[in-house]
Amino acid sequence: MxxxxxxxxxxxxxxxxxxxxxxxxxxxxxxxxxxxxxxxxxxxxxxxxxxxxxxxxxxxxxxxxxxxxxxxxxxxxxxxxxxxxxxxxxxxxxxxxxxxxxxxxxxxxxxxxxxxxxxxxxxxxxxxxxxxxxxxxxxLESSLERFVADHRGQVERGSKFRQLTDAERDEIIRRARRMSQFRPGEVGLVEIARRIARKMARSTETVRLTLKSYDREHPDRAIFGPSTTPLDDDAKAQIYLRHKMGVSAEVLATQYHRTRTSIYRLINEVRATRLLETKLEFIDNESFGLTSSRKTILAPLPAPADGKPPRRPRAPKGLPPYLASLYEVPLLDREQEAHLFRQMNYLKHQAVALREKIDPAKVKTTDLDRIEELQEQALAVKNQIIRSNLRLVVSIAKRHVGPSNNFFELVSDGNMSLIRAVEKFDYARGNKFSTYASWAIMKNYARTIPEENYRRDRFVTGHEEMFEAAADNRMDEHEYESALKRMQEAIKGMLDRLDDRERLIITSRFGLGGAAERTLEQLGRELGITKERVRQIESRGVDKLRKIAGEQKLDLPML
Structure with missing residues (x-):
């Protein structure tokens, strides 16, 4: 047992x-x-x-x-x-x-x-x-008698067991061969043994062992073919991937010499293993174990406590569309905030409880579907909390922007701090999330901004400041963005005079031609070189652009 x-x-x-x-x-x-x-x-x-x-x-x-x-x-x-x-x-x-x-x-x-x-x-x-x-x-005799009374039919069938006759053995083999040929690859040994046992009033195990013994003694006439070795993790992962790409279980069963049932079992095993490998944390609460709390926790977002419709502040003029869209999401009051945090953590609690019960080798598809559904619901609630607080990141980032700090990089870094704060916030303590998140974001800035300045000073090559020095301390970030756009338009016509790698790095670093802006580290991974080498190639390209601008008498203050 x-x-x-x-x-x-x-x-x-x-x-x-x-x-x-x-x-x-x-x-x-x-x-x-x-x-x-x-x-x-x-x-x-x-x-x-x-x-x-x-x-x-x-x-x-x-x-x-x-x-x-x-x-x-x-x-x-x-x-x-x-x-x-x-x-x-x-x-x-x-x-x-x-x-x-x-x-x-x-x-x-x-x-x-x-x-x-x-x-x-x-x-x-x-x-x-x-x-x-x-x-x-x-x-104990009493325990045995109680079990026999509750399972009388099963005990009687076991007591009447007798050895198979040659005729019965031949009949089992004949039936099994006919069933296996009728739907090859779809019905396996266990299912066929179960069906024969039901018709012949025998135990499934007796029929299964009889068929296995026959196949072992007659390999040239085996019904289920030679026994296959267990699949390794790579083969299981390949089956899972191909099934996700649309290959049917019947085709996979034929290719891997398995039954369709075993293919589905392997797919669920890989799916469950990957699900369990995904880290899932939540802030527990004693109300999560009460069945009576479920309806309240999963209820829709309550209306504002004051009864007024959600306030949507007007976005400041000049903001890029991405930042302006943040002001379309209404703010949450304290009760709404607590409701969403309780709901998110409860959904994670339910998912974790189900995850602890599953055995990857025996898991059911319905259980996996339910776990993934709970995790997706928790993620949706988490995203709702994040969207309602993104303008807080913008507000704090504006106070930390400077000549050596890119405003949009500060916003990106602050967003990561906000996401971590949502994961760690305990709503049951009664604090406002904005207070906790502000502390987390500013603490992160206090650590990362000095480190970034140190790296700039440590690895300066003599050309980076050409982009940074042009930024006037009296400019706000919107004016800086307008100047940057003017500079980008002028540079587009000169990019053909750079080599391929320089052009790729300059284009990606400054988002020219609609390209997404990428960091030094991202470009380094793509090109297979270090982040410092990308920085050097970028500086060399900027130096060339500066020289071309001088030859053409172009007024590009950012160069």
Whole structure:
């Protein structure tokens, strides 16, 4: 039986009792847990503090708002009983009722020990006793009788098991060959075994092992072909990528000698692995565990507290379209701000809770879809918060602009600080986000601006100041932008006299001809050279442009 608890709270409870409860108390808790297990309805939900109280007699401070699904409680209680009983090391002679070992259950019901192990996964409660000086799995007679009463049909089928006759074996092989040829590549060994077992009143495992044995003994006439080796991570990633590009699962199944079902399983495995590798953080809140809070948290954005429509300040004249558009987004009041932050973190909390439960090798597509949906919803709320506060970045950047600091680079840097602030802000403390974000942005400027000035002084080549010195301290950034545009128009006609690399760097650095402005580091990665080498080529190109401007008697103050 697997040792993974459905919820860490139950494992934590087991660890606490193992560490602190005396032996007699642990044995009593095992009895209470098994009694509670017989009362659990897997279709219902149970508060964790109720489960803990039934076992230990006290209600916990932690996990008090946690709700557990009934089927999860059943699994965790079976693990709890087995794990905690193992720490007691109770001699089988001291048990209050008869105890049967795995072998004795096997003989009593005329089933294999593998079938008994399967019964344990399906709900048969096991404890650990000291039998003949060794710790072994045992079943109380009452627990066994309760399982048999709940699974009578299954137990009877197992008890009536008989060896396959040659005729039955031939019939299984005939049916399997016909099914595999009818829809090749779409139905695999397990599915065919399941269908044959249903028609012949046999267990799926019996049919599957029969077919595997036949293929092994008759490789020249094998129904399912030679067994394929497990695919490595690169092959799985390739299957995932090709499926995203539109290649059907049927085609992939044929090319990789797999069934269509196994291809879908591999795709989900890669998808789940990549999803789990993506870091997802949130600020927790005790209300997130309350079912009653869900409707309130996910409600639409409330109207302003004063009842007035959102105020949209008029954008200052002369702003570029990008900056002017920021003033079209209405500001948030304190209640609206808290609502959005609570909603964003709640959606992330829900996504993380689902992510902790999935096993990449067995995950369902619906679970992955739900997780991605929650993450996308959280991102949409986050973007709404960011858009409502972008003008704050512009306001702070304007106060830090200077002759050596590009206004738009300050805005870009400030936007990154704003995004990090949204991730780290705890709305439950009652502070206004603008106060927290302003502090984060100014703190970042206080660190990055001196560093940038140091780098300029450290790596100066003698030509950078030709662009910077022309900026008048009395100019605001809008006047500077107008002068820059005039300079760009004049330079366009001279670019043909530069070599290809110089032209690319000058064009990209200053956004000439509609090109997007790029940093030294971005250009260095594209050209395969260092950032300092890009700076030197840029300076050389500027020097050439300056010389050409002198020859043509062009008045370009920026040069």
């Amino acid at each position: 697997g040792k993974a608890y459905c919820h860490p709270a139950m494992k934590q409870l087991k660890d606490q009792q193992t560490r602190y409860a005396p032996k007699e108390r642990r044995l009593e808790q095992v009895e209470k847990a098994e009694q509670l297990l017989s009362e659990i309805d897997q279709a219902k939900r149970y508060p964790y503090d109720y489960v803990c109280f039934r076992i230990t007699g006290f209600r916990p401070d932690a996990w008090s708002a946690l709700m557990l699904e009934g089927h999860e409680v059943q699994r965790d209680l079976r693990l709890f009983v087995e794990d905690l009983s193992a720490t007691v090391r109770q001699p089988v002679e001291q048990a209050t009722e008869p105890v049967l070992t795995v072998g004795e259950v096997s003989k009593k019901y005329n089933v294999s020990t593998r079938t008994v192990t399967r019964w344990r996964r399906q709900g048969l409660v096991a404890r650990r006793f000291v039998i003949d000086g060794r710790a072994k799995v045992g079943f």
